[in-house]
Amino acid sequence: MRDDLQDLVDEVSRVLAAPATLEDADFTLLAFCAHDDSGADPIDAVRTRSILTRGSAPETRRWFEDFGIASATRPLRTPAEPAAGILTRLVLPVRHGGEIRGYLWLLDDGRIDPDDDGDPALERAQDLAADAGRLLAGRAAADLGDALADVLDGRPGARPPAERRLAERLTGDGLQVLVALCPAGGAVPRGWRLPAAGAVATVVAGGAVAVLVPLPAPADLRPAGALTAASLRSLPAGSSAGVSAVRRGAAELADQWQEARTAARIAAAVDRFSPVAHWGELGAWRLAAQIPGPDPALRPLLADAVLAATAETFLDCAGSAARTAEALCIHRQTLYYRLGRITALTGLDLADGDARLLVHAGLRAARLRDGTRPPRS
Known part of the structure; x- marks a missing residue:
């Protein structure tokens, strides 16, 4: 990118026949054309200092900003100050x-009139300025993506400055969520780009895409919803997404990433949350996601997909035989037979509260581990 910016500055200087300098919004020098020391090119203290120190003093920045350069959308002239x-x-x-x-x-x-809309050289220079804007925006996005990666990786030394950089980009109340986009197949497609605007930072982490999204208000998740919907349309079928709890600032991003990844994992395995799950809506699924695996007593049950689905549906229906038979589209006597088989396989009676808790949590943990949805018959 540095070479691209230098080429761009050289071209602006050639087009307008004047020494050119490119600085970022903080007045840090990025590129400048070579100065003709024969005296043909004008030079002043500001240009000299910028080249020698790669930046400008705060008072110099304030002097120029007082002329409205930060809000300008077209060329303008700043006066001389002998x-x-x-x-x-x-x-x-x-x-x-x-x-x-x-x-x-x-x-x-x-020499150049900034208000001369008919000047082809000035028009070409403005096109080059727009090109520079795209390059600098890309660099800023990459830098913030690196900062987000430093936070999510949890490296102690890199984390505090990365959090500060991200917090500076969270305007207003600093409210935000972290979105996890999990492509089907476990890998981000080559060349894929976030299709929607509104993200502060984006980075690929562990086969998923982390997206930091600012919010206008604590209960207003519309920015995250719009970005997530557009992103899932651009990813392979079967992809899922998770949205973390709302936080203020960047200090808890690592926790939010865990929430978002967990929510996406649940969205991939549970029909009623698919394709996007919000951490605040998950209820007991949040607890099931923390279980490393089902109890050994459930192994025989998990080997039979139909019985496992029957047990899970029965427990989801709070032990109601009528509701379970209706949900599974089976006769109630068939249900009773299956419940008897479940007890015989596991030694666990689903009429017992402790057994119900063990089986229910274990089945959910197995579903999240395997990422599969059970049959419903």
């Missing part, structure tokens, strides 16, 4: 996605 050794400049705002990404500065000696 007492401070500042020459007049043509400023091309570098924007992308509605945000200021940086500035192209040209020491043109006042």
